[in-house]
Amino acid sequence: MTLRNQAILGVLAALAPLLAACGGGGDNAIDVAGGTVLQNAIVVNTRDGSLSAGMNLHVEGGKIRRITAQPLRATGAAQAFDVSGKYVVPGxxxxxxxxxxxxxxxxxxxxxxxxxxxxxxxxxxxxxxxxxxxxxxxxxxxxxxxxxxxxxxxxxxxxxxxxxxxxxxxxxxxxxxxxxxxxxxxxxxxxxxxxxxxxxxxxxxxxxxxxxxxxxxxxxxxxxxxxxxxxxxxxxxxxxxxxxxxxxxxxxxxxxxxxxxxxxxxxxxxxxxxxxxxxxxxxxxxxxxxxxxxxxxxxxxxxxxxxxxxxxxxxxxxxxxxxxxxxxxxxxxxxxxxxxxxxxxxxxxxxxxxxxxxxxxxxxxxxxxxxxxxxxxxxxxxxxxxxVEEGKNADLVVLDANPVADVANLGRISAVVLKGRYLSAAALEKMKADTAAAIARQ
Ligand SMILES: [Zn+2]
CATH class of the missing domain: 3.20.20 (TIM Barrel)
Structure with a gap:
């Protein structure tokens, strides 16, 4: 590596946090330090049924903070979930x-x-x-x-x-x-x-x-x-x-x-x-x-x-x-x-x-x-x-298939986000199983 290249790399390294913060980093990712990130979602517009693929959502404090095509990178306390191919609708x-x-x-x-x-x-x-x-x-x-x-x-x-x-x-x-x-x-x-x-x-x-x-x-x-x-x-x-x-x-x-x-x-x-x-x-x-x-x-x-x-x-x-x-x-x-x-x-x-x-x-x-x-x-x-828009309540349903294509898909629930908290399919299944078990004990 030449001295000149080293110098350029040094400048880039110094700038990296700044660039990442404003979304212009080398990898184009925006760092998110808290809350929950849903990566690569298909957002369903309930007004007209149109779909926006490849969207990333950041929810925190019970609200949808950001929806963007730019990658979101979870850092610190933030948790990220890959929802590629899944459809996101309001709860x-x-x-x-x-x-x-x-x-x-x-x-x-x-x-x-x-x-x-x-x-x-x-x-x-x-x-x-x-x-x-x-x-x-x-x-x-x-x-x-x-x-x-x-x-x-x-x-x-x-x-x-x-x-x-x-x-x-x-x-x-x-x-x-x-x-x-x-x-x-x-x-x-x-x-x-x-x-x-x-x-x-x-x-x-x-x-x-x-x-x-x-x-x-x-x-x-x-x-x-x-x-x-x-x-x-x-x-x-x-x-x-x-x-x-x-x-x-x-x-x-x-x-x-x-x-x-x-x-x-x-x-x-x-x-x-x-x-x-x-x-x-x-x-x-x-x-x-x-x-x-x-x-x-x-x-x-x-x-x-x-x-x-x-x-x-x-x-x-x-x-x-x-x-x-x-x-x-x-x-x-x-x-x-x-x-x-x-x-x-x-x-x-x-x-x-x-x-x-x-x-x-x-x-x-x-x-x-x-x-x-x-x-x-x-x-x-x-x-x-x-x-599903920025500023709205972070109450969401993540679906396995397009709800606008078939009403049955409204029931193909992959995850639920309740007040910003991500509940996976496994967590939802456990909630149902616990309910059935409590009833069986009656
Ligand atoms: Zn009634």
Whole structure:
């Protein structure tokens, strides 16, 4: 080596830290001294489904600090994870759940929810005690004392009062409906005999739910008892009325949390795919026994009544799709709660919801948006939620395959980043296994 070359090398060596710090080093890498680095990710833009390959993410302090095509080098306390070929999306939001009551349970619902990619959920049971417990949980998880999704309180359920049409409720300022209004709900607005049928319902011509002691799945039994009434709504369905109702929702910015899986499990209470679901290993033994009993009771319902309710569910899916196509704003929600929500396994039920939405004709991108971008808009939290961008919360799901190509890929979870903490596939599997083991010991 010549003296001159030695001198140049000496200057470069002196400059190296400076160059590395501003990203202009010889190897082009940016040093990161803390937090977590995801290397070589494919970032999914939830606004339009476009993909940015070869991106490196730095998350620290619960936030996404940097997203860059330049290499990031973890130094000091920073940890790096190679996610080559993996797709990064925002953490999923279950916008209708009942989970805070299990905050101190054994096991709580959090491990299953996190392993399912859920980094935040809207708690619908907003009693003062639940709000206090939920807020304490948020403080504990923000401080790293517990691993839990964010608890979001945003008003309670907005079931539709049967006395009021969905149109009038929307005009009166209802911010959102859950379960398409529950029961016959807003589908009544789409009947050509709406006035007559609503008057009949209010006049008390409907029968009470049966069996009266069995409260776990009341709407299904109520519906079975009143199947002729539901059949009349089916027979008088007028799609133009539903299209007009969609326009009212759009005008008033009335949102929908469909919870299709909740509606389906109520009218397929004896479906072997639920009774034999291997995920029941994550459900309390006492709850499982109740659900199996619901299945047994459901099998005794008159076949023609069940057929009517199942046709009604098909119409609910059709109306959901129609409203979405007409621009009605929507969010994903599962409505799992424990023994009251038959066949809904915490966390996993959100993926069942994704599949129901796909079966109803929603595109994978629409479903991804309803779990991320759309709830962020509903809550006015676009600054921190809904997209994978610098400054947003470091709540992410790393997927093995492109979620925009196939809705099933939303469930192919390779890792979850919760408040900046990287949870590998192995860590997530252990969380699920520990839950199953705790249940087995019950
Ligand atoms: Zn609910």
């Amino acid at each position: 999923y939001l279950d916008m209708h759940a009942h989970a805070v009551h299990r905050a101190d349970g054994n096991p709580p619902y959090w491990p299953l929810m996190i392993a399912s990619g859920i980094t935040g959920f809207r708690e619908e049971s907003d009693s003062p005690a639940n709000i206090e417990r939920g807020n304490a949980l948020n403080r504990d998880s923000a401080a790293g004392r517990v691993l839990a999704p964010e608890v979001i309180f945003h008003g309670g359920e907005a079931h539709l009062n049967p006395a009021i049409s969905a149109r009038d409720a929307s005009d009166a300022g209802a911010p959102s409906f859950d379960h398409l209004g529950a029961g016959w709900g807003l589908i009544m607005d789409c009947s050509s005999e709406e006035q007559t049928l609503r008057a009949a319902a209010l006049a008390g011509s409907l029968k009470p739910p049966f069996p009266p002691t069995f409260v776990t799945n009341p709407r299904a039994y109520d519906g079975a008892q009143n199947a002729p009434f539901y059949q009349r709504i089916l027979d008088t369905y007028d799609e133009s009325k539903c299209a007009a109702l969609s326009k009212v929702f759009v005008k008033n910015n009335t949102w929908q949390t469909l919870t299709l899986i909740r509606l389906r499990t109520q009218v397929y209470g004896n479906d072997p795919q639920y009774r034999n679901d291997p995920n029941l290993a994550y459900v309390d033994k006492s709850t499982r026994a109740i659900w199996q009993e619901v299945g047994d009771q459901f099998a005794k319902l008159p076949a023609s009544a069940v057929a009517t309710l199942q046709q009604f569910y098909e119409l609910q899916k059709r109306v959901s799709r129609l409203m979405k196509q007409n621009g009605v704003k929507m969010m994903t929600g599962s409505d799992f709660s424990g023994d009251m929500s038959v066949w809904l396994v915490p966390g996993i039920s959100l993926h069942q919801e994704f599949r129901e939405l796909a079966a109803a004709g929603f595109s994978p991108l629409e479903i991804l948006q309803m779990a991320t971008l759309d709830p962020a808009e509903f809550m006015g939290r676009q600054a921190t939620l809904g997209t």
